[in-house]
Amino acid sequence: MTTSPATDLDLDAVTDVVTRAEAVRAEIADAAAFLASTWPLADFIAVNPLFGLLDRPFSEAATHAGDLLGARATPDETWLRAAWQRGRITDDDLRAALTRRHPAVLRRSPLALGDRVHDPVDLLLADLQRGIACPPPHRRARTAAEALAPDLAGLLDTHTIQWCSAFLDEGQATWRMPGRDRGFYPAWRALAAHDTTLPRPVRERLRHLPERAEDAVLEALAALGVPDDRRTHYLQAHLTRLPGFAAHVRWRGEQADEGIDLVDYLALRLGAEAAVLAGTHSHGTAWALARTDLSEVGQATVDPLGRAQHLLSALEITGTHAAQRTALAELLDELPVHQRALVWLDAYEEHYRSRLLRLLDRPLPEQPDARPQAQVVCCIDPRSEGLRRHLETLGNYRTLGFAGFFAVAMRYRDLAGGTARAQCPGPIAPRHTVTELPSPGRQRAAERSLAGRRVLAAAENSLHAAKDDLVAPFVLAEAAGWLAGPLAAAKTFAPGAAGAARSWWARRIAPAPQTEISVADDLTVAERAATAETMLTLMGLTGGFARLVVLCGHGAHTDNNPYQAALDCGACGGHPGGPNARTAAALLNDPQVRLHLADHGISVPGDTWFVAAEHDTTTDTVRLLDTHLLPDTHRPDVDALTADLRTAGARLAAERCAVLPGAPVRAQPRRAARHTRARARDWAQVFPEWGLADNAAFLIAPRARTRGVDLRSRVFLHDYDADLDPTGSVLETILTAPLVVAHWINSQYYFAAVDQDAFGAGSKAQHNVVGGGLGVMSGPTSDLRTGLPWQSLTDGHHIRHEPQRLLALVQAPLSRLDTLIARHAVLHHMFGNDWVGLAAQEHAGGTWHRYSPTGWQLWQPGADASAATTHAAHL
Incomplete structure (x- = not known):
């Protein structure tokens, strides 16, 4: 043709x-x-705003962020100097950071200035602390x-x-x-x-x-x-x-x-x-x-001789001649002014990290041999740390840390139907869709509940529609103003009572029916068995089961809060983790699944029952889910656990009240619990909780390393036993999935704290929600404000979140870590490019080592880094 x-x-x-x-x-x-992709508010997922620059060293990415966005990627030098003045950074911290970042300075000869000889390191320290300020970055990419x-x-x-x-x-x-x-x-x-x-x-x-x-x-x-x-x-x-x-x-x-x-x-x-x-x-x-105005203008710089003269004046050094001033300028040029903040940041982080390592280096507590009263698997979220710590003091409870989606990458459709939502970390694609259905014989109760929900939704929609109409708001004010006024006053001045009354009416109109997760309808037997085996293997729970094993997800309840999803579970796609916990429990209670597990060496005793739960991190209450499915033999166990969870939550609420703005100071647990419940229902509350503010580290080790240690809700805790993972596959999954999500979370808090204008969302008081949940603007029109609002980072006067990059702490063979870092580009970039620090210990009580691209270095917490011994990359 x-x-x-x-x-x-x-x-x-x-x-x-x-x-x-x-x-x-x-x-x-x-x-x-x-650019890092930004999710809508309803599916708020924390992300590193400079994730697209992860393949570059952090210092280079910081410069690039300044050129592209006019943004700071390190804390302001003035703020860091204030931290030094109050003792949060010491001179020893700064010396150690200088040694690590600029080792050539140690080889320089002493410098004569005036009639005295000065140590080069001392001069650089003085420049860090008193030198001329670094000009702020400005955006060079312009149209x-x-x-x-x-x-x-x-x-x-x-x-x-x-x-x-x-x-x-x-x-x-x-x-x-x-x-x-x-x-x-x-x-x-x-x-x-x-x-x-x-x-x-x-x-x-x-x-x-x-x-x-x-x-x-x-x-x-x-x-x-x-x-x-x-x-x-x-x-x-x-x-x-x-x-x-x-x-x-x-x-x-x-x-x-x-x-x-x-x-x-x-x-x-x-x-x-x-x-x-x-x-x-x-x-x-x-x-x-x-x-010429678009691309030829460079960042503002500091004249080297001017910088040297400023330092001489600050140190009150006189009588210098031109050659000495030139020599000082050459020395200072070893630490360019725009890189000083990186030294400060290293020192700031090192101060906390050394204290944390010393805290972990303690004799391990003895574990009782008796079968645990219950095992409670919580999300690795730092907010779960306090709940676990308090619960363990109330009895023979064993707690574990595991990513809150419980290895069930799924979409979830609730009883009301509609579009299924993703319940898994952002980087993971959901593999299954699970559906909530009425329990057998509860169809009519479910229909009544759904009818009640529709009535409540219709009333709310009518109210909003009336407010948008041209004339209806006047009619609405005449018809309902007499009721709306007192209701608004009650919600403002007595949010706890108003919220309780509203909940009471909602329960009467739309009572919660008994429902189940239909895993048998949505997953084949092989899929259910494989998911269950993966779950137990990753969490290290393959034996020693208690009669009651609780899978505890988490969420948060607040009123009038566009950032609600930011407080929910990041591992569940910015949604509460209850559906994942219910699905995981249903899988593990399935007789067919247990037969498969037994064939693969995981024998779950016949008297072990898995129960789902959800921890409300705003009120620190824990609600056990699907208790109607419990066998009668386990109800006493559940009653005892429920009481202890209530006590643990109240104690944690008292801890949190000590720092929450407006909370009662030194409140007893019961009063603190009442306060946090009222706080969650307050529609004017801009500080409902701190979320993950102050997160700083991610520990991958057995719970014994931290049992009884108060980590101040700053550490992600993921259980891991290297002896149970000879191939390293479990560690590989933890490093490439939960750790990456934790890095995103840490980075979002970090960057929002160091430059709120570029990476944060500004004040909630100026926010307007746009697009029905698309995002927020500051004022009537602005760019979409990405990141976290200022109230998630401060108490209104002082910053609450300490901006520092995440530190990963791993108890595992160093050679195993080397293999995994070499295998995965994301790990090589995170650890090798200084986005995430890595410290490892081969066994409890062993020496800590710091990862660097050139090899592992001995890390002596609190010791001068110049004394550290460099080891080969493979030990």
Whole structure:
């Protein structure tokens, strides 16, 4: 068969279009590599905002963040100096950090200044503590509109915010953006020419945009005159202008059938910018006219001789001549001013880490030989640490730490039906969907509950609809104002009583029915058995079972809090962990699963029963779930455990009240428990709990290492016994899944604390929720505020979260760790590039070693690092 020349030309044209589109998408993907995807509020998942730079050393990523975003990636030097002045950092900490980061300084000869000779390390210490301040970073990646027409650049941002918000809206807006079913770019292209907020000439130019987003990007870049070798940088300038929206659009583009991605987003921004500048700049000239202001301006620096003179004045050293001042400037240049904060950060972290290692180096307590009253498996979340510690003092209880999704990567559909939600860590794709169903004989009770829920939902929806109507708010005020006023007053001045009354009415209207998780309907026998075996193996619970084994997930209850999901379980996709615990318990109680486990060497006694539970971290109450499924023989065990969990939770609430703003000081446990319950129901409370504030370390070791030790809810605790893991597969899973999630959590808190403007969400008092849960803005319009609000990090006056990078502590053979780090790029990047510290101990009571890319170093907590002995990488 032959083809005509015309057909060949058509095929060539189509191929050329496809090739150009693929090239544009690849270029945009490369430009956006630094962006970390941002989830919506309802599925709030902590993420390292610089995760895209993980393959670079932390110091290099910090510089890159300054250039791209104008953001600090290390704590402010003034703040660090204040920490030194109050003793949080010592001179010894700074000397050790200098030794590790700049060992060449130790080899320098003493320096004569005036009539005295000075130790180089002492001079660098003085410069750290009293030297001229480092200028703040500023954003170098800028657009042509920013340089040539700043007012129009602001108009372009507003235009982007309005149209992205309209398209991404999830039910909040009463006006739905027309044409959403066609995708973002086609819908915006059809409507932008009618947007009267834009000047008429700009609207006229927007009528002639290409039909394809990729072509619009290429056409706009050509119209602006951006050279091919500068396009990636220029695309980054637009992505960093509104990084919150860009990060969320990136996440949307990674989902199926969302209708928007970064190509569409940049087609809007570039197309609108080209249309805006076309009125004042001829085709292809804008970038050239603006280029000196766009990319040639470097970060502000400190004059070396000026820096040396400042230090001489601070130390009151006089009588120096030019050669001495030059020599001092050369010495100071060994520690560039923009790298001083990295030394400070190392010293700040080392101070805490050495104390933690000394705390862990203690004789291990004796374990009773008797069968435990119960085993309670809690999430590794630091908020579970206090509950475990207090529970263990109340009886022969054994607690374990395990990722709160209990190795069940699933989607969950509750009794009401609807869309199933992901209940697993962000990096993991759900493998199964499980459904909540009425227990046998409880169908009518379930229908009554669902009918009650619909009544409550309809009332709430009617109220919101009335508030959005033009006339209805006046009618609403006349009809319900007499009731709404007292209710609002009660919620404000007596939130505990108001919340209890509301719960009472909800229970009457929609009583909770008895339900079950239908694992048999959603998973095959082989899938159930494999999941159960994986679960028990990973948590190290393969023998010595108690009569009662509790799988305790966690969640949080607060009122009027857009950041509710940030307090829930990160391992469960930003949702409460109860469904995962219920599913895991159902699997492990399945007779067919137990037969499989027995065939694989895990014998679960016939009198062992697995029970699900959920720890409310805001009130520190623990609710046992599915207790209607319990055999009568185990009810006394459950009653005793319930009472002890209540006591443990009250004691933990008393601990937390000691630091929560507005809480009673030195409250007794019962009073503290009442206060935290009222606090959770207070719709005006901006400090319902601290979440994971102050998290600092991740311990992978047997519980015996920390049993009885007060870790101040700062450490993730994952049980692990290297003797039960000869192949290292369990450790491999822990390092590449839970540890990565913990790194994301730690990084989100860290970066939000060091630069709230760039990486945080600002004050809750200024927040407006946009798009029905898409995100928050500060004020009526702004970029989407990513990260954590200021109230999650401070008590309103002082910072609560100590910004430091995560430290992983592992009890395992060093050679095993070397093998895993070499096998997985994410581990090599985290540990080798200083994003996460790593300390390891081969066995309890052994010596601690610090990981470095050049080998393991002996870590003597509190000792000067210069005395450390370097060992071979494989011991």
